[in-house]
Amino acid sequence: MYTNSTFYIGADTPDTIRLVPDLAICSASQHPFLVLEVGLSEKYDDMLETAKTVLSKSPTTKFCIIIKVFEKPLFRPPVKLGDYLCKPRSVIPIPSPLSMNDCHACESEPEGPIMVNGLRWVGKLSAFWEIWGRDISGNPAVIGERLWFYGPNTQSQTIKVDLTGLERNSTEIAIKSSVLAQAIHGSRAHLAVNRCYEFLTNWSAKRQKT
Structure with a gap:
């Protein structure tokens, strides 16, 4: 199992593509057997196009799992960079030092926004997954139904993926x-902190140019 490793799909053809999946399960020959991509800012259509391309060009890849996370409303920094370029750091409504303890969730909405100093840095999240493989003709095709697993009224389910042909002892993987x-729920504060630091980094860089 590999995370953020680089693979070259269709290496023997002129239109080789570079693939860096969030997670990959590889065969003994180190070719990706299953790839998993998680997208927040990425568009679903772009993720789907990548999955179809991989399945079309990589005969060793049997499955592509798409996990798409949606954020409502779409993220925009709750403070405007231009409003603080001529002001000191102490005026920016981001704690210094900043930690995840400064991130506060809405107890009535488990998937709801994450606030820092009363400002929303992460919106309400929801997520689904799709498993893509091949149909009987060998063309890319969705396997089963889209499963919403994070958000209001979602239920826990287990998906089993057939590992036959992986040249390993395991015959399936259960997800x-x-x-x-839980991983998405726990990452919301990290995301808020990262966005705050990104804002501060951009603020510092802009200040140096003015």
Whole structure:
């Protein structure tokens, strides 16, 4: 199992593509057997196009799992960079030092926004996964139904993926949606902190140019 490793799909053809999946399960020959991509800012259509391309060009890849996370409303920094370029750091409504303890969730909405100093840095999240493989003709095709696993009224389910042909002892892998949901839930504060630091980095860079 590999994370953020680089693979070259269709290396023997002129239109080779570079693939860096969030997670990959590889065969003994180190070719990707299953790839998993998680997207927040990425568009679903772009993720789907990548999955179809991989399945079309890589005969060793049997599955592509798409996990798409949606944020409502779409993220925009709650403070405007231009309003603070001529002001000191102490005026910016981001704690210094900043930690995840400064991130506050809405107890009535488990998937709801994450606030820092009363400002929303992460919106309400929801997520689904799709498993893509091939149909009987060998063309890319979705396997089963789209499963919403994070958001209001979602239920925990287990998806089993057939590993036959992987040249390993395991015959299948079981993925619990509740585990993925917990991972997304726990990452919201990290995301808020990262966005705050990104804002501060941009603020500092702009200040040096003015």
